[in-house]
Amino acid sequence: MIRVLLAEDQALVRGALSALLSLEDDLEVVGQAADGEAALDAVRELKPDVLVTDIEMPRLSGLNLAERVRAELPGVRVIIVTTFARGGYLRRALEVGARGYLLKDAPASELADAIRRVHAGGRAIDPELAGEAWADASPLTERERQVLAEAEAGASTAAIAARLHLSEGTVRNYLSEAIGKLGAENRTEAARTARERGWL
Template sequence: MIRVLVADDHALVRGALVALLNLEADIEVVAEASDGSPVLAAVLEHRVDVCLLDIQMPVMDGIEATARVRAGAPTCRVLMVTTFGRTGYLRRSLEAGASGFVVKDTPAAELAEAIRRVHAGLRVVDPQLAAESLAEGGNPLTAREREVLGLARDGLPIAAIASAVHLTSGTVRNHLSAAIGKTGAGNRIEAARTAADRGWL
């Protein structure tokens, strides 16, 4: 029996996934979560084999939860199941240690098979997304550019961003300028939106 945890902040989606997976003879959903923060503790408590994690969740997103699970319970596999089939999310998920990445409109039988494959140590990635990711290349933003762009997206002025990241205002402007150039945007708000749409933030 493959012991599964489902984490999704939408109760209806989570409930539907749980109901569908529990129809499979070899899969049992043993834990649920509405965000990423309790996932590792639940994995350890319920001896979870495979986590199904949404990406965009409150408190802690699925990518951070993936990294924590892989560090704290290395034998547990992670399969990302998301509405947002973005190449940036795919790359960040795999970098965090996810074994698979599928979108939520995947048929139930295919999702169950993806769980089996991930449990067996294989990698499962939505083929269209994999092709797009190869064509597009990696995330061009540095960690610091992502950080300041994320704060700029929230509407913070330069001085407040500088204070939050312990840099000078001039250095923050340089990072924002570089990010604007890399995203092909006209300003920092547009750059943040473009980066978020591509899954780079």
């Protein structure tokens, strides 16, 4: 049996996924979580073979969750299942160690097959998104992305500097670079553009 943990903040979607996967003879849903922190706790406790997670969740995003799982329990494979058909999100998911990336409108049989493939050591990527991901590469450096993410959350330049252990001048430089690369008027617009493209 392949032991699966589901992380999804919408109870109806989580319940439907659990019911559909439970119909498969070789899959067992061993746990469910409604937010990223609860999912991380459940992964630590249950040590599933495969974690199926949404991207946008309270307390810890699916991408941050995947990164933490890879660092702490690298034997647990991660599949992202999301409504975001954006190449930037797929690239980020692969960068943080996800082995699968599927859209929520995919048939249930496709998710079950993806779980089997990922459990066996392969990858399961939505084919249409795969090409788009490499065509839509982020122009942002990792530091620019970090600074922009902090700015998106409403942090001041001083707060970003303290949190990322940078000088305020360096933070302003990173923000300026990001704004310029994205053709934005200000940090808010730059963050919105990056979020829409799946780069944050």
